[in-house]
Amino acid sequence: LGLALYAGSLCAVSGATFLYHDYCVIGAGPAGLQAAYFLQQAGRDYVVFERSHAPGSFFALYPRHRKLISINKQYTGKSNSEFNLRHDWNSLLSHDRRLLFRHYSHDFFPSADTMVRYLEDFASLLKLRVQYNVAIIHVTLEKNEQAWNGHYFLLTDQDRKNYKCSSLLVAAGMWVPNVVNFPGSEYVEGYETVSINPEDFAGQTVLILGRGNSAFETAENILGVTNFIHMVSRSRVRLSWATHYVGDLRAINNGLLDTYQLKSLDGLLEGDLEDLAIIKDKKGKLHITLRFYLENRNVSAGIDSITLPQDELDNFATRAPYDRVIRCLGWKFDFSIYNRSLRMMPGKGNIKKYPQIKPSYESRGTRGLFILGTASHSVDFRKSAGGFIHGFRYTTRAVHRLLENRHHGVPWPATVYPITQLTNSIIKRVNEASGLYQMFGVLADIILLRENATAFEYLEEYPIGVLAELEMQTGRKAQNGLFVIIMEYGRNFSGADKDVFYYNRAVGEAQHAWQSNFLHPVIYYYKHLPTEREMKLRPPDWPLPRPDAIHHIVEDFLTDWTAPNAHILPLRRFLENCLSTDLRNFFAESCFLFAFTHQKLPPFCQQGYLRMQGLVGSQELRHHAVQAGLLQDYTHTDFSGDRPPDSHDGSQEQLMRDHAIPVRPLQHLVNAKDE
């Protein structure tokens, strides 16, 4: 069948033969397979090109020491599958419950081999259309007014076979090792090839360049057998538990920090690698010197003539010679296969290893080219999880939804609810949604209000970077105001130099919720969709421009935001005040009273009781409500009329607003006074 399909899409353009597909995906890693899954589910014409013979070729090699640092939590005490994805960082999204990573490994930090096996299963069980052993070596554009984006993508593989696509999804990952060139860099071993056998390092002195997880992972492996390890990089170490960014140094790899701080010979240094130079002495030992010294010397002179820093500064830190120098500097995107016409540009500053993309994950240079997976991390580098499976599985879905709307007229999926479900729908999502949780500050749930705020549409996990384009990108209308629900850490809480354990770091009271530090839901209310300009002018470090109103649900130790008084009540008040309506629930009896005494009814009565779906409530419940002073009990009313009448209007409402907590006896105070 597959062959027939491909044969059917064969077409001949100007002599060359092209295989045509609507969508081409480069790379069958996690992101490529994830994209393929959604395309397949939607019944789209797509193909995935994988240069290796199996999916996930990066994981077949990396991490070198085979331990993934993505958590694979077996138990959460909950059966909620969506919630559990918050603590499953390895699974891809699918409807198939067999494809949960916990069925593949019981290790909290599983092996990379398991990931390879998982990806193979994912591709085969879901029958994803992947062409293995096809390495795309060149991508160019063909202008065509008929094409979706005004051009087709022409792909050439290693066998000069050509492919033509309307939309190109690049999920090729980041696999080109970062290399620094300095005098003597030829003596440096790369992370890609360095031995992972600790015995090879016995009694050696090692210098590691880089300060990421791969550097520390390498150090961790040989920590016990080396003389000592020194680690050099430009910037200070960034601990993920302080930065709340999973890409920074994870605690599982930080053994070297321990031995450094406890003065057990290992050490960390800061310095620009560009200024370094390494020279090898006759015994094969490697000495650190500065590029500066090399530039001034006579080229022909022997090694001994080279000035070493310790010649001038006899306590120079890295004066001890090293046996080995290992480079662990990470990877970058492979820009080489893209024709200049695609204008695939590297980012600026600390995101130069990534291609430039818009917050919609579309390339800045070429319409119709989307970057998926870890290469798309420039959107939320050092902030959220977009560079990792547990983040990009959601952003890939978001891209798919954007494409469905753009090319197939399928609007962004949305559920319509009556306004009475507003509080509930938010509470449900902030408690279980994994996309919001993992991609905090990047993906947001959007509530689009219908006219008169009697109903609303709920859109899940929309990339807020393109909030201004929401109507165009989703095919939904946002004329009557909207809520944006995102998760945030407290501002100024995260950072490499921040103390994240200070006293009173956690806020407990709902009224101080805006000062919450740990990840918590934040709801922005806009009367009008923010414009591009407003998005551009938003305060620095803010995901969104100034809203008309904002609500923070107070951080929770258990990340369980279902407490009626601390979480739901303040949220309801916020929503009520944004919509200027009363969103309380009422028993049928109250609605009955309102029906006879008010010309208008609160939404809950209107959408429930009046449609013959009133909440009758059990005897006990009504009794409790009476006890709370929120419901009046008329059963014992006598007719003598000597009770004070409710003289002013709205006394019933007043009653309902009031609430009982037992009268606080002042007695303890009295006792204190008497003493």
Place this chain on the structure above:
Amino acid sequence: MSAQKDRWVSSLVFLLFCASSIPRSGSVGLQQEPSPQHYFSGLEAGRASLAFFTPTVSPGAQPFLEQIESSAEALQDYGISVVKVNCPKEDVSRYCGKENALRKAFLFRGNRLIREFPTDSLFDVNSIVANVLFALLFNEVKYIETLADLENIENLLKGKSNMVFAYVPATGTAEHRAVMEAAFVYGTIHQFVLTTEAALLKATSPDDPDVSSAWLLFCHCQQATDPAQPCRRTALGQPLTLLNIHRHLKLMGAPLVTEVAEDPEKVSTVHLQLGLPLVFILSQKETYEADRRTAEFVAWQLLGKAGVALLSRDLVDLNVLHRSNVALKTPDEGMPIQYLVLEDTDEVITLVEDKNKVRQIQEDEQQEEEEEEDEDEKENNNQDIQDDQVVEAVSRDKKRELPLEQVLVLTEENFHSSLLEAARTVVLFYASWEAVSLAVLRSYSEVASHLKGTPGLLLSRVNCWDWPGLCSQENVTQFPTIRIYKEGQQSVTYDGMWGTEELSSFILLSRVSCPLKLATMDEAEGYLRGEFPSELSSHHHTSLLGVFSTTTNEAREAFEEAGNILSGHVRMGMYFEDDALALSRKYSVSPPALLLARSGGRSVEGIALSKHSVQDMVQMIRYELLDIFPEITVPNLPQYLQLRKPFLILFSAGDISQMESKEMLMLAKGGAQKAFVACWLNLKKTPVGHGILRKYFSTTPSLPVLLWVNLHAGGQVFKFPPEQSITEMNVLSWLERLQAGLEIPSSTLSEEDWKPPLPAYDFLQMMEPSVPELSPNTSPHPGDTPVPHPAKSPGGDTAGGDTATREEPSQESTAEEVGSPGRDLRGTAPRLAARDKQGKRHIEL
């Protein structure tokens, strides 16, 4: 004597208040007696008189005479006559004869001389009155000079009576007079003790007293029993005037704490009469003892400044916040009682003592502002208090374990297999954190126990918080949702009232297919009688039978479709056998027709089916099922509201009388039938009707009461004249007048929109000071932004603010924060503000 004193007390009060306003002729004052003989013969026993003897002309005594003349009036009030006795020239008796005596005044009781006063001690009215009374009240007012004397008297009085101790800088002063005048009235009730010794003043007064001003203490010795302890004392905080002393003693005499069991608006105590506020301590049965002690404690503190009453909430129905624990009633007319939530007795005392505040309250303009402020404040305080009756009721009930043994828990694993087990599976989809769901779950558990043992029926539930995938797969987007799954058929979603009865009935009715195909004439007849099918015989529903001839397929299909829609709500059957014509003819209709059997088939009504669209048929069936003169109840009101007609509703204390029922039924059936819904409400069965009546008329009117309620247009409520009897004629003519606009509505339904009950936390505003880039101006000037000043010393400040609210921050954390500007600025002010709220809720361990 005591009776007389009592009379004096009342007369004194009277006099005090009107003495100045009643004009009196001077002649009443000073009596002139021609001669000593005449004077002495006229003296009454027990009656005091002050006499001075004067030769016909005595120039030296002239100023003294003026004073004595003016004091006559004052002394008159105490029953003391002042007499000027003219000494005839020849008289050389004891009083007239001696030159000496002429410079004196003599005080007699009866004809006994009590005291003689040198005229220089009677220099003015005050001194005259003071000295005269001092002499007369020799027993009632003890004069002491040492502290020991005072202690002796105090000890003697303990357990017997109270003591009034007064210090006056000198005798014969206005204060002295006031004390004596008071002693004259209260002397038999309390022991009066007087001193002019400054040392005694210093010994009894708390702080450095001013020896030139008088001082009065009320010593509560009557209750004091411990000989070692001095009696409790209450000082008079105001200047010593008769009025002040009188008020003070009156207050000391009032009960310490008044127990009140009536509307505080109606309560009046001596405090209020004397222009002092009255503090109510609101008590509940459970906390009575503690509240009583509190009240007494407060009362002692406020003695002389305000009254304290203990109000039992259990006995009085108060329309106020349940957590209010103190109320303040001011003596000013028309000032509403303030209900307050105070946490400390000190607050009560400050409340009263803060005179500025009281003064402000009395100033009308400011008063309003302040009230508004207070209200705002109160509202803000209430923001975090639950005002959703359902949520609150559910959370109060959460500790009770629900009897859910009859309800099977379904999961993603067993859902589909369980559906196969029973012919019908009812599934409640709910979320365990959601209040309405949980309220329905409670009713559902009752349904389960009602329907226990019903064959072929399985009740189950799915917690969508546990199994979101299952719920979305079943297309459940709202909680709660109840579905009935039948083998091989599409599931039916319950769309009725979330009540035990309604749900039970729905489930039971759903067991029978709708419409039920009846095979024989016998079955059809049995169906109309409510006997067939047997599953439903216990249920008394109106039965609906569609009769179709074999040719009326179109109508029959529509009827079947309508049956699907109405399934569970309506009992529907259909008959389309060959003899259908015979059946319909029996009820004088021809097929396609509906037969409607109300109340167990006693009356069967035939209706021709003219409309064949499903929607019309559903509409028609629903309409036909409505009663002509229904009793309105909470569950059935929405059906009648959907007619969107005004209500002619009879509120009745219990069942309505036959006569009323008959008349109303006639009205309902009459020509005007289409124009309004005639119905009645049984207040016994639907007690919330009282709430409606109370809203319309501030009191419950005499019942039964017939009302016309324009529910949908205008909202006017008209009351049928109670003096007329409810007959069709009377009501119709009243309705005519009403339509003609000749009646005045008794009430109008509130047009108010349902606004948010309380404001939300304004986080945007709270954030602005600390996040200047947030402010609407895109380029904030650092100087303009009101960054709170304390932020500049963040360490100390945060520590100070936090000590109260949270765990004590360690020194390190404080020091740390100083070192890292940026974070430390965060929210210092709000945290400080949080101190006030402390104790409201403790979230942190």
